[in-house]
Amino acid sequence: MYPIMEKKKLSENVKLMKIEAPQVAKKAKAGQFIILRIDEKGERIPLTITDFDRDKGTVTIIFMEVGKTTKQLGTLAIGDKLLNFVGPLGLPSDIENYGTVVCIGGGVGTAPLYPIIRELKKVGNHVISILGARNKSLLMLEEEIKEYSDEFFITTDDGSKGHKGFVSDVLQKLIDDGKDIKIVWAIGPVIMMKVVANLTKKYDLKTIVSLNPIMVDGTGMCGGCRVTVDGKIKFACVHGPEFDGHKVDFDNLMLRNRRFMKEEEHACKIAGVKI
Numbered sequence: 001m002y003p004i005m006e007k008k009k010l011s012e013n014v015k016l017m018k019i020e021a022p023q024v025a026k027k028a029k030a031g032q033f034i035i036l037r038i039d040e041k042g043e044r045i046p047l048t049i050t051d052f053d054r055d056k057g058t059v060t061i062i063f064m065e066v067g068k069t070t071k072q073l074g075t076l077a078i079g080d081k082l083l084n085f086v087g088p089l090g091l092p093s094d095i096e097n098y099g100t101v102v103c104i105g106g107g108v109g110t111a112p113l114y115p116i117i118r119e120l121k122k123v124g125n126h127v128i129s130i131l132g133a134r135n136k137s138l139l140m141l142e143e144e145i146k147e148y149s150d151e152f153f154i155t156t157d158d159g160s161k162g163h164k165g166f167v168s169d170v171l172q173k174l175i176d177d178g179k180d181i182k183i184v185w186a187i188g189p190v191i192m193m194k195v196v197a198n199l200t201k202k203y204d205l206k207t208i209v210s211l212n213p214i215m216v217d218g219t220g221m222c223g224g225c226r227v228t229v230d231g232k233i234k235f236a237c238v239h240g241p242e243f244d245g246h247k248v249d250f251d252n253l254m255l256r257n258r259r260f261m262k263e264e265e266h267a268c269k270i271a272g273v274k275i
Helices: 022-027 068-075 107-122 142-147 167-176 190-201 250-256 261-271
Strands: 002-011 014-020 033-037 045-053 058-064 084-089 100-106 126-133 151-156 181-187 207-210 226-229 232-235 242-244
Touching: 002 058, 014 068, 022 045, 022 058, 022 084, 033 058, 045 084, 045 107, 058 068, 058 107, 100 107, 100 167, 100 190, 107 126, 107 142, 107 181, 126 142, 126 167, 142 151, 151 167, 167 181, 167 190, 181 190, 190 207, 190 250, 226 242, 226 250
Parallel strands: 100 126, 100 181, 126 151, 181 207
Antiparallel strands: 002 014, 014 058, 033 045, 033 084, 045 058, 207 242, 226 232
């Protein structure tokens, strides 16, 4: 069993939890994820690792309450225990000293971006961070990410904080200003990653995206996370979750990402959970 050591409400439907899982914390790396199950009747869901503390033996996760299991998870309190907490899974981020890197986080995608930013800064990169959200209440981990950023930008769709517009606006300006960017990380809604990848492709600027939103089983057995990358079938959970954004078929990804909506609605109805 894995006890919940800390719980925070980051926004209306986004929560942070620290889970005591010393064996996972011991080997966790930026870019990886875990699979959890609340109880014996619960489904297994993948969540990207937001942080880990090897000394305290804790792993931090951030999740948005969008389906039956995440809504149920959000009702748990400090001291409650999870039945399963398996990881770390997936391939870690390729951390090295590139020079100037741009890290873009959209919405809850900011959560898995945080450890990547931290590790990139630790090995000597000049880190430019861009965080985006629909409005200022949905922004998260601002101070944590700012601590490891040499340059820091915020965008909101409604202009309630930072630049009014999209993360791609700031990225375009950085490119126009002649920033010697070597690589871009973009993690967030699929449409955001697609827009960023389409922009950077014009400049032949290497871009890494994380396809964790499509994962289901997390071990490569279910085939639910099939993605087309460079014309070939890959599985996000075992070949990723990070891929070259210029090679991902985002249109197919967006179509497949909606395939379980009816089943999720049915599960929530049975469990008496509001959608």
